[in-house]
Amino acid sequence: MSTTTLVTVVIPTYNRERYLGEAVESVLAQSFQNIEVIVVDDGSTDNTRSVAERYAARVHYVWQANAERGSARNHGLRLARGEFVAFLDSDDLWTSDKLERDLDQLRRRPEIGVVYSDVEIIDSSGRLVSRLRKARHDGVVTARLIRENFVTMSAHLMRTWAACAAGGFREERNLAGSEDWEFWVRLSTRVQFAHIPLPTTRVRTHAENTMNDAQRMESSMRCACEFMEAGGYLTPEQLRLFPRSRAMVALVCAINYCGNGDRRRTWSHLADSLRLFPGIALDLRFAYTVARSCCGPLPSAALRMLRSAGRRHSGGETARRH
Secondary structure, three states: OOOOOOOEEEEOOOOOOOOOOHEEEEEEEHOOOEEEEEEEEEEOOOOOOHHOOOOOOEEEEOOOOOOOOOHHHHHHHHOOOOOEEEEOOOOOOEEEOHHHHHHHHHHHHHOOOEEEEEEEOOOOOOOOEEEHHHHHHHOOOOOHHHHHOOOOOOOOOEEEEHHOOOOOOOOOHHHHHOOOHHHHHHOOOEEEEEEEEEEEEEEEEOOOOOOOOOOHHHHHHHHHHHHHHHHHOOOHHHHHHHHHHHHHHHHHHHHHHHHHHOHHHHHHHHHHHHHHHHHHHOEEEEEEEEEEEEOOOOOOOHHHHHHHHHHHHHHHOOOOOO
């Protein structure tokens, strides 16, 4: 990849003054330095603008009235001048070699439109919580993405023309939180994906994560399924995968409600997942959720074993990302 290659990094943000500076610095510290950084402030009411302005020499800051993250990402995409573009959530971080690794993959494999990697989970203070090894799906991945989203939003790099050709992100507010899933599926009908089996992104989990709002995530995931089914870009064979996809949504909802201590909704969604696709019972996350809901908190060793087994079985994140 030529040193004249330009990469655009879009950082949508909303009231993230506490974390934005670290996110920006992780981009500016990349070993690949020909970067255009665009921070799109989605109507923040805190000191986000002041934080962004500390980096005015290297960061283009734009403000918009609050319209949710799909709109903020599209705003950045319209401004992007780079041949490649990535969207980094403003509470997440990159390792210093992230773009270099991604670009090497795209250089060696011109048929690839998107690369994605494993991630590490960190807490609000930046301490490592766990590493999530992603499903190693390469090539045409539409069918697998319909079943479950295995691409973490911050852990990717794509060709800008592909993102534009796919139409960018949908901007409906009721889709917020799952707009990335619908986008990846739609994009996958146009380009191939490639996986990097190393963690290049640190995803921060904290009390303000959208993923911690179980009801909102349930609504957005169901909305994503509806948009995908009605979008007109999937084949009849791909559309037949949606009972399984909706079962996975129900299972993830059960996991989220279980984490919130809502046993009634947990059991209701577990039952829904079985009704939609009985094979979901073989997913070890199903067994984990049943056990946790029946018995309460499990011993830490058992929790680690079940979570690890569940990640290996599904290849994806559980409660935080679809």
